[in-house]
Amino acid sequence: MFEAVAFYLFAFLTIAMFFITVTTSHALYALTALAAGMIFISAFFFILGADFLGAIQIIVYTGAVMALYAFGMMFFDTTRELKEKQGNKLIVTGLATLAAILTVVIVAAPMVSENIVAFYPAIENVGNTQNVGLVLFTKYLVPFELAAVMLLVAMIAGIVLAGKKMDISITLLDDKEIEEELNKKVLS
Amino acid sequence: MEIGLNHYLVLSTILFAIGLVGVMRRKNLLLLFFATEILLNAVNIAFAAISHYYGDLTGQMFAFFVIAIAASEVAVGLGLLIVWYKRHGSIDLDALTTMKG
Amino acid sequence: MEKYLYIALFAPLVSSLFSALFTATPKKLFTGIVASLLIFSAFVSSSILLMHILEGGEPIHVTMMTWMATGDLYIPFGFVVDQVSVTMMMVVTLVSTIVHVYSIGYMDHDKGFNRFFSWLSAFVFSMMVLVMSDNYAGLFIGWEGVGLCSWGLIGFWFHKESATWAANEAFIMNRIADLGMLIGIFLVYWNTGTLQYDEAFAAMPYLDTATLTWMGIFLFIGAMGKSAQFPLHTWLADAMEGPTPVSALIHAATMVTAGVYLVIRSGALYDLIPNVGLFIASLGAFVALFAASMALVNRDMKRIIAYSTLSQLGYMFAAAGLGAYWVALFHLMAHAFFKALLFLGAGNVMHAMHDELDPFKMGGLKKVMKWTWIMMTVASLALAGIFPFAGFFSKDTILEAAFAEHHFVIYGVLLFTAGLTAFYSFRLVALIFHGEERYKIFGIHPHEAYRFMLIAMSPLLILAMIAGIFQEPFFNMVEEILHAHEYHIHSHVTLWIMLVGTQVFVALAILYAYKKYANSRITVPDGTSAIENSFMYKLLFNQYYIPYAYEEYIVKPYREISDVFWHKVDLKIVDATVDGIAGIIYGTGEKTRDMQSGNLSTMLRWMVVGLITLLSLAVIFGLAVKYSDEILALLSALGV
Numbered sequence: 001m002f003e004a005v006a007f008y009l010f011a012f013l014t015i016a017m018f019f020i021t022v023t024t025s026h027a028l029y030a031l032t033a034l035a036a037g038m039i040f041i042s043a044f045f046f047i048l049g050a051d052f053l054g055a056i057q058i059i060v061y062t063g064a065v066m067a068l069y070a071f072g073m074m075f076f077d078t079t080r081e082l083k084e085k086q087g088n089k090l091i092v093t094g095l096a097t098l099a100a101i102l103t104v105v106i107v108a109a110p111m112v113s114e115n116i117v118a119f120y121p122a123i124e125n126v127g128n129t130q131n132v133g134l135v136l137f138t139k140y141l142v143p144f145e146l147a148a149v150m151l152l153v154a155m156i157a158g159i160v161l162a163g164k165k166m167d168i169s170i171t172l173l174d175d176k177e178i179e180e181e182l183n184k185k186v187l188s
Numbered sequence: 189m190e191i192g193l194n195h196y197l198v199l200s201t202i203l204f205a206i207g208l209v210g211v212m213r214r215k216n217l218l219l220l221f222f223a224t225e226i227l228l229n230a231v232n233i234a235f236a237a238i239s240h241y242y243g244d245l246t247g248q249m250f251a252f253f254v255i256a257i258a259a260s261e262v263a264v265g266l267g268l269l270i271v272w273y274k275r276h277g278s279i280d281l282d283a284l285t286t287m288k289g
Numbered sequence: 290m291e292k293y294l295y296i297a298l299f300a301p302l303v304s305s306l307f308s309a310l311f312t313a314t315p316k317k318l319f320t321g322i323v324a325s326l327l328i329f330s331a332f333v334s335s336s337i338l339l340m341h342i343l344e345g346g347e348p349i350h351v352t353m354m355t356w357m358a359t360g361d362l363y364i365p366f367g368f369v370v371d372q373v374s375v376t377m378m379m380v381v382t383l384v385s386t387i388v389h390v391y392s393i394g395y396m397d398h399d400k401g402f403n404r405f406f407s408w409l410s411a412f413v414f415s416m417m418v419l420v421m422s423d424n425y426a427g428l429f430i431g432w433e434g435v436g437l438c439s440w441g442l443i444g445f446w447f448h449k450e451s452a453t454w455a456a457n458e459a460f461i462m463n464r465i466a467d468l469g470m471l472i473g474i475f476l477v478y479w480n481t482g483t484l485q486y487d488e489a490f491a492a493m494p495y496l497d498t499a500t501l502t503w504m505g506i507f508l509f510i511g512a513m514g515k516s517a518q519f520p521l522h523t524w525l526a527d528a529m530e531g532p533t534p535v536s537a538l539i540h541a542a543t544m545v546t547a548g549v550y551l552v553i554r555s556g557a558l559y560d561l562i563p564n565v566g567l568f569i570a571s572l573g574a575f576v577a578l579f580a581a582s583m584a585l586v587n588r589d590m591k592r593i594i595a596y597s598t599l600s601q602l603g604y605m606f607a608a609a610g611l612g613a614y615w616v617a618l619f620h621l622m623a624h625a626f627f628k629a630l631l632f633l634g635a636g637n638v639m640h641a642m643h644d645e646l647d648p649f650k651m652g653g654l655k656k657v658m659k660w661t662w663i664m665m666t667v668a669s670l671a672l673a674g675i676f677p678f679a680g681f682f683s684k685d686t687i688l689e690a691a692f693a694e695h696h697f698v699i700y701g702v703l704l705f706t707a708g709l710t711a712f713y714s715f716r717l718v719a720l721i722f723h724g725e726e727r728y729k730i731f732g733i734h735p736h737e738a739y740r741f742m743l744i745a746m747s748p749l750l751i752l753a754m755i756a757g758i759f760q761e762p763f764f765n766m767v768e769e770i771l772h773a774h775e776y777h778i779h780s781h782v783t784l785w786i787m788l789v790g791t792q793v794f795v796a797l798a799i800l801y802a803y804k805k806y807a808n809s810r811i812t813v814p815d816g817t818s819a820i821e822n823s824f825m826y827k828l829l830f831n832q833y834y835i836p837y838a839y840e841e842y843i844v845k846p847y848r849e850i851s852d853v854f855w856h857k858v859d860l861k862i863v864d865a866t867v868d869g870i871a872g873i874i875y876g877t878g879e880k881t882r883d884m885q886s887g888n889l890s891t892m893l894r895w896m897v898v899g900l901i902t903l904l905s906l907a908v909i910f911g912l913a914v915k916y917s918d919e920i921l922a923l924l925s926a927l928g929v
Contacts, residue, residue: 007191011199018203018226022210027219034222041229048196048240050248053255057232060255065225065262072218072266076279092212095897100205102904106911107197135245136252147256154260161267212894220889285887 006047014040031069038062051128196237203230217272217279221265228258290341290349294370297334297378298417300327301385305410308403316402321393324406328389328413332382335375342375343766350423357426364484369423372767376618377420377550380625383748384542385413390745391633392534394738395640399532405445409538412438416543420550424484425474428551432470432515435544436463442539443531455527462524466514470551473507476500490557498562505558505565508551516548516602519576523836525599529591533636536591541598541632542625549602552609553618556771560612567696570610574702577603579833581709585716586829588814589646590638593717594631597672600710601628604687607699613690615773619763620683627671627679627753633746634665638721641735642728648717649813653726658737662722664750669718671753673711673795679756685791686760686776692787693776704791708798715802723807 017037021030038061045054136144207230210223232251239247273279304327308320342348348371357364370378389409396402415438419431437460444456478484480500481492493501512518517525528540539545552559552569559566577600584596601624608617641658642651655662671678674685684707691700728735737743767773831837884895913920 004191007195014199015202015206018206018210021222021226022206022213027216030219030222034225037226038229041233044196044233045236048236050236050240050251053232053236053248053251056252056255060259061225061229065259068262068266069218069222072269075270076218076273089213091894092209095212095894095901096205096208099208099897099901099904100201102901102908103201103204104198105908106904107194107201131245132248132252135249140249143253147253151256151260154263158263158267161264162270208897212890212897215890217889281890282888284889287885287887 003047006043010040010043010047014044027073031066031073034069035062035066038066049128052132193237193241196241197234200230200234200237203233206230215281217269217281220281221262221269225258225262228254290338290346291351293334293337294349294351294368294421297331297338297382298368298414298421300331300334301410301414301417303327305407305414308407308410311403312401312407314403315400318393320403320406321389321396324410325386325389325393328382328386328410331413331417332379332386335378335382338370339375339379342370342372343762348372361482362478364424364426366427367423367485368421368427369486370421372770373550373553373618374420376622376763376767377546378417380622381413381416381420381543384538384625384629385409387629387745387749388534388538388633391537391636391742392532394742394745395534395636396532401445405442405532408438408441408445409535412442412539412544416547419547423486425477425486425489426484428554429467429470429474432467432511432547435539435547436460436467436515439463439528439539439544442535443528445531445535449530452530455524455530459524459528462521463514466511466521469507469509469514470511473504473509473511476504476507480504486554490555493558493561501558501562502565505555505562508555508558509565509569512548512551512606513572514548515551516545516606517599518548518572518602518606519579520835522576522580522599523832523839526592526595526832527836529589529595533591533632533639536595537629537632537636540595541628545598545602546605546621546625549605549609549617549621552606553614553771556609556612556614559609560772563612566610566612568610570607570691570696570699573603573606573608573610574699574706575603576600577607577706578702578709579603581706581713583829583832584713585709586826588649588830590635590648590717590721591632591646593648593713594628594635597631597710597714598624598628600706601672603706604684604703607703608687608690611690611694611696611699613687613773613776614771615764615767616683616686616690618767618771619760620687622763623671623679623683623753623756626749626756627668630664630668630746630749630753631672633742633749634661634668637661637738637742638735640738642733645728645731645733647813648720649727650731651721651728652724653722654728654735655722656726657735658722660737660743662718664743664746665722666718667750668753669714672714673799674707674791675795675799676792677754677757679753682757682760685788688787688791689776689784704794707791708794711795711798712802715799716806719803719806723803727813 014037017033017040020033021037024030024033038057042054042057042062045051045057204227207223207226210226211220214220214223232254235247235251235254237247239245239251269279272284276284278284304324307327308324311317311320338349348369350369351367353366353368355363355365389406392405392409396405399405412435415431415434417431419428419435422428422431440456440460443459444453446452474484477489480496481489483489483492514521525540525545529536531539559569580596580599580603584593584600587593587596601620605617605620605624608614608620637658638651638654638661639646641654645651667678671680674680688700688703688707691697691703764773764775828834884891886892
């Protein structure tokens with residue numbers, strides 16, 4: 001019973017938040033609504049007993065990703081109201097609705113087989129985090145390492161793309177030389 | 189009332205559809221990225237739900253990796269966006285039609 | 290023995306290909322010499338084969354390879370050397386060799402020297418294929434080949450519009466007749482199941498008369514085109530636009546006789562349908578008279594000789610139509626000799642008179658061109674049928690055959706034509722060689738032809754004189770294959786009256802011609818004399834206005850219809866359809882180009898559209914899989 005209440009409540013909230021994200025003309029409101037939506041999704045993860053995933057969702061998504069977006073918003077100066085030339089609204093909503101209906105039809109059709117065998121069944125009597133840890137570092141080790149490498153690559157890419165001219169190393173020069181470099185830039 | 193797998197899947201579909209609307213509608217690149225996040229989250233819900241109802245941890249693993257990838261995607265995407273903004277001064281979609289076929 | 294067959298058949302082809310290598314280069318003497326030597330080797334092979342057949346040897350039959358073997362149709366590349374074909378081979382190669390050697394001199398200053406020999410040898414090859422083939426299909430190949438080479442040779446000087454027009458006319462008229470011939474060949478195959486001569490003729494007696502009649506008529510239509518019988522005769526006179534050696538070879542000795550050869554070859558068929566034979570004979574007699582009448586007043590030297598050829602072809606068809614195939618063949622052979630001689634002599638005269646063709650502008654040339662005068666006179670005597678020259682034996686036998694078969698009308702017509710023939714031949718000879726030298730007014734300085742050309746013509750001269758003695762051995766040779774029989778007039782008295790009477794009649798005609806045209810009062814007619822304005826003269830001079838009628842009532846309307854078809858049908862319908870299809874494809878491309886607008890938002894929408902398409906496909910296939918049994922039942926109920 002509690003589960004049903006929680007589910008419906010959070011479902012309604014999530015849908016409302018995401019709806020605001022896609023329809024508002026204020027960029028700031030969109031960002032805020034998105035962040036709120038992320039939190040509510042993590043609530044779903046907790047309802048489903050995926051504790052580790054829920055925590056990760058909050059930390060990574062709401063914490064890191066949203067922070068990134070906030071910085072991005074500051075950079076692009078999108079605090080003003082957006083002027084967006086909209087195309088045909090009917091096509092957009094119509095297409096989306098159609099996609100949704102089709103997916104539901106596919107998914108809600110009688111399940112192909114009722115006797116799906118679980119590959120990596122959860123072990124009883126241990127917490128979710130422990131389960132996740134067990135599976136992650138044994139069966140999913142290689143993807144884990146690869147994901148780590150990928151994150152490293154993304155980080156470096158982010159630095160390179162967004163950084164200013166980096167031919168002067170501020171840490172290795174002392175103050176006087178830094179002054180000279182800056183003056184040179186001002187005069188030229 | 190019993191909440192079954194179907195409920196979660198319908199919810200996930202609705203969220204996915206909202207995300208599609210956002211993707212199709214938004215003309216500002218940054219807000220387009222927001223819509224993409226919505227898509228990814230909807231799919232995560234579906235994975236977690238299936239994992240719960242079948243007692244299989246595979247779904248959660250999938251969702252986990254999706255989150256990792258989404259994070260790195262945001263990093264790189266924003267970096268590219270910055271470079272573009274520096275060059276063209278605007279991030280409006282209708283303005284960046286240089287690859288006209 | 291087979292190797293002689295192959296040499297005779299392929300030496301002309303080698304010659305043609307060899308000369309074809311040099312068509313783009315200026316005159317090279319050795320092309321002419323090599324070509325002549327190769328054709329001469331073909332002649333030697335033909336003579337050896339002739340000896341072999343004369344001594345009673347078996348006809349030689351070779352099958353080189355299969356051309357078509359589909360279903361019931363079997364056509365091989367087969368060649369046969371029997372009595373009929375070896376006669377034709379000998380005639381063709383002999384005249385060809387002489388013409389080749391003659392052309393070395395005649396085409397001396399021509400730019401297209403090499404090209405000429407290539408075409409000429411190609412023609413000889415096609416003619417050999419025609420006469421040596423052992424089935425109707427091979428005959429047809431040769432038929433078309435000689436038509437093509439004749440086109441190339443008539444239109445040899447292609448920068449002259451009259452020449453190209455004449456070449457086209459010849460080819461097109463031949464083509465019209467070929468349609469009839471093709472229908473005839475189809476009928477032969479359809480009813481007898483084969484195109485080989487021996488098998489087809491063996492099967493023919495079992496067919497009904499109506500079918501055989503149609504076969505015979507259609508095959509004869511083909512012969513009509515090739516041998517220029519009425520009404521497809523206008524091309525022969527116009528074909529004189531080509532060089533004179535061409536006229537000598539093609540339009541005297543070989544191509545025009547292909548039609549006669551066809552009728553002779555199909556003798557077994559025409560024996561079964563004597564009515565068609567009678568029609569052929571009547572048409573032949575008519576043409577003989579018709580052509581002779583037009584030659585009476587003509588003022589073009591080569592055209593007179595061309596009409597003479599036409600007339601003699603009529604004689605040959607008359608003989609063949611009456612069932613006297615061996616007589617037709619014999620006359621074909623003799624005629625080839627003296628007609629080629631006439632043409633070559635005319636070539637000499639033309640060269641001497643700088644291509645002047647009007648005999649009224651010549652005269653008294655016998656002083657300057659003695660040998661040509663002798664040759665042309667002998668040839669004309671042979672043509673007229675004076676004893677003991679060649680023409681007497683062949684023409685008189687035709688007259689005898691007509692008389693003996695009790696076709697007196699044909700006999701009368703042919704007899705009268707013989708007189709006309711003598712008259713116009715000697716009119717020509719008298720105007721050119723006797724009387725005053727009218728050419729001096731026009732400042733022309735004639736000279737005799739090269740010595741080697743005269744030497745080349747001499748075999749024809751000798752043969753024109755003595756060919757008569759070959760009649761008996763010839764008869765014996767072809768007796769069996771052509772069901773030949775000698776013609777006996779019942780009473781000796783009648784026979785002698787006929788012979789002597791014919792000779793007297795002909796001699797009188799010759800003397801009258803000499804009297805009228807070999808005196809010094811002849812002037813160049815300038816269109817004002819009374820005779821020239823008389824109705825008969827105008828009618829004959831304009832060839833009975835037949836070419837004019839063809840032009841007005843057939844060519845012009847046809848051109849109009851073609852124009853209509855071009856503008857209304859081809860351009861508006863066919864082209865429009867094709868362009869329309871292309872236009873639709875272009876339009877579709879233009880419209881779908883908008884998909885690639887470069888606008889990310891639009892592209893994302895298209896992506897969602899694609900996604901929906903895939904989802905729908907998934908739903909449909911899922912449903913199909915789930916209800917596959919019911920779907921199969923439904924389809925089988927519909928009968929798929």
